[in-house]
Amino acid sequence: MSEENPLRDQILEISRSMLFNEGYKSLSMRKIAKKAGVSATSIYLYFENKDHLLHTLIEESVEDLSRFIEKKALPVGSCIDRFKAIIRAYAEFGITYPEKYEIIYKVRSDSMARYPKEKFRKARRAYELLVKTIEESVEKNQMDVDDPLVAAYSIWAQMHGIVSVVLNGRLDSRINREQFIDDSIEHVIQGFLIRAAVT
Amino acid sequence: MSEENPLRDQILEISRSMLFNEGYKSLSMRKIAKKAGVSATSIYLYFENKDHLLHTLIEESVEDLSRFIEKKALPVGSCIDRFKAIIRAYAEFGITYPEKYEIIYKVRSDSMARYPKEKFRKARRAYELLVKTIEESVEKNQMDVDDPLVAAYSIWAQMHGIVSVVLNGRLDSRINREQFIDDSIEHVIQGFLIRAAVT
DNA sequence: TTAAATCAGTTAACACTGTTAACCTAAATC
DNA sequence: GATTTAGGTTAACAGTGTTAACTGATTTAA
Numbered sequence: 001m002s003e004e005n006p007l008r009d010q011i012l013e014i015s016r017s018m019l020f021n022e023g024y025k026s027l028s029m030r031k032i033a034k035k036a037g038v039s040a041t042s043i044y045l046y047f048e049n050k051d052h053l054l055h056t057l058i059e060e061s062v063e064d065l066s067r068f069i070e071k072k073a074l075p076v077g078s079c080i081d082r083f084k085a086i087i088r089a090y091a092e093f094g095i096t097y098p099e100k101y102e103i104i105y106k107v108r109s110d111s112m113a114r115y116p117k118e119k120f121r122k123a124r125r126a127y128e129l130l131v132k133t134i135e136e137s138v139e140k141n142q143m144d145v146d147d148p149l150v151a152a153y154s155i156w157a158q159m160h161g162i163v164s165v166v167l168n169g170r171l172d173s174r175i176n177r178e179q180f181i182d183d184s185i186e187h188v189i190q191g192f193l194i195r196a197a198v199t
Numbered sequence: 200m201s202e203e204n205p206l207r208d209q210i211l212e213i214s215r216s217m218l219f220n221e222g223y224k225s226l227s228m229r230k231i232a233k234k235a236g237v238s239a240t241s242i243y244l245y246f247e248n249k250d251h252l253l254h255t256l257i258e259e260s261v262e263d264l265s266r267f268i269e270k271k272a273l274p275v276g277s278c279i280d281r282f283k284a285i286i287r288a289y290a291e292f293g294i295t296y297p298e299k300y301e302i303i304y305k306v307r308s309d310s311m312a313r314y315p316k317e318k319f320r321k322a323r324r325a326y327e328l329l330v331k332t333i334e335e336s337v338e339k340n341q342m343d344v345d346d347p348l349v350a351a352y353s354i355w356a357q358m359h360g361i362v363s364v365v366l367n368g369r370l371d372s373r374i375n376r377e378q379f380i381d382d383s384i385e386h387v388i389q390g391f392l393i394r395a396a397v398t
Numbered sequence: 399t400t401a402a403a404t405c406a407g408t409t410a411a412c413a414c415t416g417t418t419a420a421c422c423t424a425a426a427t428c
Numbered sequence: 429g430a431t432t433t434a435g436g437t438t439a440a441c442a443g444t445g446t447t448a449a450c451t452g453a454t455t456t457a458a
Contacts, residue, residue: 007406028444039408041446050445144389146382150374154361154383161360162353175349183345184353190343191390206435227415238437240417249416 008046010036015057020099024107054109061100066126068093073129079136080143084189086130087159091181094163102167105160127152134192144194151192158188207245209235214256219298223306253308260299265325267292272328278335279342283388285329286358290380293362301366304359326351333391343393350391357387 014035018027029050033040047053072089076082094101130152137143145151162184165171171180213234217226228249232239246252271288275281293300329351336342344350361383364370370379 029446030444041409042407044446045406147374147378149371150379150382151386153364153371153374153379154386157360157364157383158357158387159360160364161356161358165352165356165359172348172352175346175352179346180349180352183349184356187350187353187390188357189390190394191386191388195389195394228417229415240438241436243417244435 005046007036007038007042011043011046011053012057012060015053016099016103019057019103019107051109054107057103058107058109061103062123064097064100065090065093065104066123068097069126070129073133079133079140080193082133083130083137083143083192086126086133087155087185087189090156090159091163091185094159094167095181098167101163105164127156130155142194143192145192155188155192159185162188204245206235206237206241210242210245210252211256211259214252215298215302218256218302218306250308253306256302257306257308260302261322263296263299264289264292264303265322268325269328272332278332278339279392281332282329282336282342282391285325285332286354286384286388289355289358290362290384293358293366294380297366300362304363326355329354341393342391344391354387354391358384361387 011032014032015027018032018035029043030040033043036042043053047056069086069089072092073082073085076085131148134143134145134148134151138145138148162181166177166181171177210231213231214226217231217234228242229239232242235241242252246255268285268288271291272281272284275284330347333342333344333347333350337344337347361380365376365380370376
């Protein structure tokens with residue numbers, strides 16, 4: 001991951017912390033440079049432009065998220081339990097490492113529009129784990145899903161919605177945070193399990 | 200809504216279209232002004248600053264979304280059908296009016312962090328309709344929900360996740376868009392309906 | 399050993415950004 | 429007819445991303 005350069009790493013770390021603490025709009029190359037004790041243009045020795053710097057931050061966070069999910073879910077034997085573990089791990093990562101999670105979605109880089117999928121190349125591993133888990137569950141008649149690919153994307157989207165509402169502090173003040181997360185996870189899971197219709 | 204000023208309205212419209220067509224980052228007061236055939240500082244006669252201009256755009260879009268949902272769901276008699284209508288209307292609005300929907304979530308204004316909930320004051324109507332519908336369904340034993348308030352928020356979050364994945368073009372190329380939306384809506388709904396456990 | 403090349407940074411400058419202060423001018427009001 | 433107000437203007441400030449040209453040290457090559 002690290003290209004073996006201390007200044008480059010320092011720039012990334014400073015950017016991460018400034019993004020989280022001061023927000024996206026006030027992040028400037030000059031401020032980063034000043035904090036690193038270096039001239040603004042030095043950043044361009046390691047990153048083509050501001051966009052690429054942000055993009056690097058995003059990729060690192062996505063990689064972290066993937067690793068986190070794999071660590072939590074890969075060892076789980078039962079496919080339904082693994083399914084639940086993936087979903088819970090996703091939420092747990094977002095809540096536990098908001099400064100990393102928020103970078104993935106909050107940072108708006110110009111290059112994003114140009115190669116939007118490239119961004120999630122590294123999320124592929126976790127995504128494919130979810131697809132495979134769903135396929136396995138469907139085979140065992142434990143899940144009610146037409147297309148595992150679609151289902152996996154849908155779950156990912158739903159979970160992102162849930163986590164981001166929490167992180168953005170948009171939760172109704174009457175609503176308890178933990179209860180919201182747990183309930184939501186439960187409902188997302190329930191939406192995919194096999195069911196016997198009540199008539 | 201409109202404060203009866205043609206230039207003010209024109210500024211809003213130009214901003215909206217520039218936001219959608221050229222993106223958030225390239226939106227500048229000077230460009231807006233140039234397109235309106237007026238000096239940059241004239242914008243400040245109608246909006247305190249760039250943030251307030253963006254904020255106004257957001258509020259208008261949120262109001263539109265609320266009206267859209269009410270129009271589609273209010274006339275529906277059966278509470279379960281109304282529940283489904285609200286969810287479907289949300290998605291339909293996002294897909295049909297992406298330039299309005301995206302403003303709600305994509306525009307990052309500095310004031311957002313300061314009064315994050317204020318932003319959704321006007322969404323309250325649609326939100327409370329959802330809460331009431333869920334409460335009614337729970338009373339009639341047609342829905343499996345602990346806390347309707349929490350459930351409503353959860354649904355809102357999940358739907359946002361789904362719509363934004365579609366609008367951002369982050370959908371896997373192998374996945375059909377309409378199928379994704381329909382399947383996702385169905386799974387979200389299923390997650391809240393009453394179920395008989397399969398053991 | 400010395401000359402050339404590369405590395406790691408610098409300064410100065412350009413074209414842009416949001417925003418403020420001061421000014422102007424035509425219309426409305428007293 | 430004088431004065432206020434509405435609806436703009438221009439000039440300027442401080443900050444932005446980025447480029448080009450430069451510097452000085454270190455490494456490499458002859």
